[in-house]
Amino acid sequence: MTSPADLSLVDGEPADDQLSDDERLFDELIANEQRIEPRDWMPDAYRKTLIRQISQHAHSEIIGMQPEGNWITRAPSLKRKAILMAKVQDEAGHGLYLYSAAQTLGITRDEMMDQLISGKAKYSSIFNYPTPTWADMGAIGWLVDGAAICNQVPLCRASYGPYGRAMVRVCKEESFHQRQGFEILLSLMQGTDEQKQMAQDAVNRWYWPSLAMFGPPDDQSPNSAQSMKWKIKRFTNDELRQRFVGMLVPQAEILGVTLPDPDLRVDEETGQYVIGEIDWDEFFEVLRGNGPCNAERLERRRTAHEDGAWVREAAAEYARKQASKTKAAA
Numbered sequence: 353m354t355s356p357a358d359l360s361l362v363d364g365e366p367a368d369d370q371l372s373d374d375e376r377l378f379d380e381l382i383a384n385e386q387r388i389e390p391r392d393w394m395p396d397a398y399r400k401t402l403i404r405q406i407s408q409h410a411h412s413e414i415i416g417m418q419p420e421g422n423w424i425t426r427a428p429s430l431k432r433k434a435i436l437m438a439k440v441q442d443e444a445g446h447g448l449y450l451y452s453a454a455q456t457l458g459i460t461r462d463e464m465m466d467q468l469i470s471g472k473a474k475y476s477s478i479f480n481y482p483t484p485t486w487a488d489m490g491a492i493g494w495l496v497d498g499a500a501i502c503n504q505v506p507l508c509r510a511s512y513g514p515y516g517r518a519m520v521r522v523c524k525e526e527s528f529h530q531r532q533g534f535e536i537l538l539s540l541m542q543g544t545d546e547q548k549q550m551a552q553d554a555v556n557r558w559y560w561p562s563l564a565m566f567g568p569p570d571d572q573s574p575n576s577a578q579s580m581k582w583k584i585k586r587f588t589n590d591e592l593r594q595r596f597v598g599m600l601v602p603q604a605e606i607l608g609v610t611l612p613d614p615d616l617r618v619d620e621e622t623g624q625y626v627i628g629e630i631d632w633d634e635f636f637e638v639l640r641g642n643g644p645c646n647a648e649r650l651e652r653r654r655t656a657h658e659d660g661a662w663v664r665e666a667a668a669e670y671a672r673k674q675a676s677k678t679k680a681a682a
């Protein structure tokens with residue numbers, strides 16, 4: 353039998369007079385561009401979506417340290433080494449803010465770490481590609497951090513307070529990262545023919561994966577519509593991808609590199625860039641764990657986690673002793 357509650361469902365949403373006070377307040381805060389804070393009531397699905405997105409984002413930062421970490425010992429000068437080390441440390445910091453933001457939603461750091469090292473959690477597809485040359489450091493900074501900025505600047509306005517606030521600092525640092533990548537490529541493009549070729553080759557390898565980084569096309573993005581209603585996401589995956597290409601084209605001209613898309617053109621009617629076909633089969637294969645470096649990245653993370661066990665034990669023991677000293681003094 354159909355209940356009165358079912359009858360009042362319009363497009364799957366309860367009628368206004370059936371919302372609880374909590375739900376009404378939540379909806380009002382979202383509608384008025386105000387922030388949801390950790391102690392506020394929120395729908396379970398909102399909480400779950402945020403835990404999913406923020407923890408995946410944190411994992412991406414942590415796994416994302418590896419492709420560049422690969423070049424710290426081989427950077428071409430002391431200055432380049434110092435800059436690269438600072439950048440990789442920034443990524444670690446981003447991971448930590450984001451794990452802390454996710455913890456405010458009720459998941460523990462240990463649970464998130466287990467999800468990552470057991471291979472259950474997703475992290476950005478982009479970090480499953482190799483970095484065989486120094487020019488990859490330039491291409492990652494320019495393309496991957498560039499894509500990250502495009503995606504993350506709107507996240508500074510995410511409706512969940514701790515996530516939006518974490519993004520403000522992250523974005524400032526990402527913009528330094530993007531410039532350092534651009535500058536590496538610019539130096540190579542002003543160098544020998546071999547260096548120019550190395551830069552172009554890195555751009556050729558990172559360009560398409562960086563476009564795929566924005567996520568599946570809108571008609572295959574199951575989470576976008578709801579996340580936009582909740583004002584977690586402010587733009588769709590395709591909108592951000594489009595914006596990114598628009599940002600790259602003039603920069604590629606300054607660099608003197610070619611974007612490896614023969615179909616790239618501006619649509620005269622809309623003024624928008626039209627891009628060639630992204631290889632979505634490759635993207636979904638990487639998500640299934642079958643990218644060129646998925647196994648290596650997870651194995652490295654697992655080893656680092658095991659090697660760090662003594663630090664966690666020592667910190668926990670220290671905290672335990674401090675707590676018992678404080679208790680004894682009270």
Ligand code: BYC
Pocket residue numbers: 404405408409410412413414415416417443474475476477478492496497500503564565566567568572573574575576579585589639
């Ligand atoms: N890779 O419905 P959709 C950095 C998944 S690190 C893997 O569109 P949503 C940096 C998606 O999770 C910055 N998985 O999802 C670090 C979903 O699966 P589940 C990384 C992807 O959430 C070091 C399914 O596909 N940035 O900058 O609405 C060095 C369907 O997708 C990907 C972030 O994490 C992908 N690329 O939108 C240098 C940004 N794309 O969970 C640089 C924060 C999609 O349903 N995240 N999937 O099983 C977001 O903005 C959104 O989560 C996404 C996806 C746009 C990525």
